[in-house]
Amino acid sequence: MNLAWKEMKKNKSKFFIFGLIVLLISLLTFMIAGLANGLSQDNAALIKELPDGQFYMTTEAEDNYALSRISSTQQKELLLKYPDATALSIQMGMFHNAEGNQQSVAFVTTTESDIFPKVAAGEMIVDISLKEEGFKIGDILTSNQFSGQWEIVGFSDQTKFNHAAVAFIHQEDFTEMYRTTDLQLLYLADEEVKTIDGLTMYSNKDFLNTIPSYSAEQLSLNMIIWFLVVISGMLFAIFFYMMNVQKIGLYGILKAIGVKTSTLFIMMWTQMLLISAIALSISLLLSQLFQNFAPQGMPFHLTLNTTLLFAAIFLVIGFFGATLSGLQIKKVQPLQAIQQGEI
Template identity: 30%
Template sequence: MSEASAIAGEENVEPLGVKMTTVTAEGTAQKLDVTLLGIRAGGWLMPAVTEGNALSPQAPGMVLADRKLKDAGIALGSVIVDQASGLKWTVGGFVSQESFSHSPAVFLGAEQWAQLQRMSAAARPKAAESGKSSDGANYSAIAVKANKELVSKLAAAMPTVELVSKSDAVSAIPGYKEEQGSLWMMIVFLFVIGSFVMAVFFYVVTIQKTGQFGILKAIGTRTAYLARSVALQVLLLSTASLIASALLVRAIEAFLPGSMPFQLHLSTLGLTCGAFIAMSLAGSLLSVWKVARIDALDAIGRAAA
């Protein structure tokens, strides 16, 4: 870690320890699977605290816990016990949306992490010297804020250390790629199915109005005008339904429990709505094609019959 700090600057380097374990609230038998994350108090890896106090060297026994643990009965001031090492920590604050491999995160300061390392039966391999901090504790990784030039310097100075980007590190989480692949497949199929359903719906509506379109053509209405009218109706209906759907989703989100991993950013919602509107307009081309092929006399004859 000292080599990385010398190259990238001490303010741009933070140690990160990762350990999955089981804890219990003192006085209870309920076991909770969590991921212990060792960080430096006050560093840029420390998440924003939503309730309670942040990690501080002046409170070495305090830890931060994800809000999901509140549903399991953990509150501010609760003492949690690590089943592997027997160490006890007091929950001094809560953070939001912080988990690792579907397990809620518990953030430890440097002193707690060093103590955990000394108590842990599974010792770190000696080859991982680059993961040592100034206090001698072994960490799983070193987080570095660096540009391409600094990355090249780090690679040259520490040839035995594996350098990975943040996105690659996230992808390496067990099960992440498989879950993302399944989710993207479902999302793509939903878009494809949705586009077919909308195209067929508007096509059926257009067929039902064949007689009306024929009459309009017979009195001199241009096909281009009818095509614009169909496309505008599709746009208005699609926009209105998407607005209603977005409001419904937001209303449901407000009632979901905090333990449910649901997060819908405005950017994602906007892109999804834009994609559905584009697909609606693309599907309306089938209806426009049908309108363009309507024979006025034939349509009037069928309407009269």
């Protein structure tokens, strides 16, 4: 007889409340994780969204990409040797629109590449988040550092850097603005490690960690997420523990009439898994829906893999809590339950 299901069917409201609590705790964790990941994405989406590969900067720059200088001669040699490579530079700056509104951006220029958007001189492709700021295709933009003007010709997705929208401009425009033909970085979208003389190599992740604001912020965000996951997981464990400990009397009587302890464990695990699976699925669905409908400007980023990982952690910790209460069930003496009076 499926005791677990019978009990849930009879006590619908009680188990609905249990499920609701699990749903709310998990949703809170997913939402906070989404916001934290969103902030992280806001800081480095430009790099994070690139395929796995290698970044190179000059060794003298000592892990500070802003100090890295790859000369135009060296660029030509390297691009001849590695045709799939892209040389690029990132510089924080600002532009104005026709109404005089000022916008901070990260100007990015790259050599010919299949990975980064292509722009001609006088053109600009900006991150889609600027759409919400009122920028649109055809807008004319200017900058104090640039003698000419740009026209917005398109929007790019997931291209933020240092909490600013990225603005892709042509190398010619970049050279005029920053008065140098040197570029800071070389990127090779190739997982195979290639050593280049005079340049230090970084994986995408290692390169991100060289950005001081990113590594410090990431540490805090990771702490927030994992504290929340651990505390939520512990709440799950305590919650399932309490739920079962309350039923010790019932378990004692069932043992007295001859029900196997393993049957009681199965009953307990079934209820825990059923409640968790339903609540976590709804929570997962709600968080993914929120991701799709959240305002563009809101830093919210939650991949299905991350959510599934958290859900799996909750299931494991919940299972652990339920099993811990199962040890109490194993210890309960039928006689004790009988003598305790009506269940």
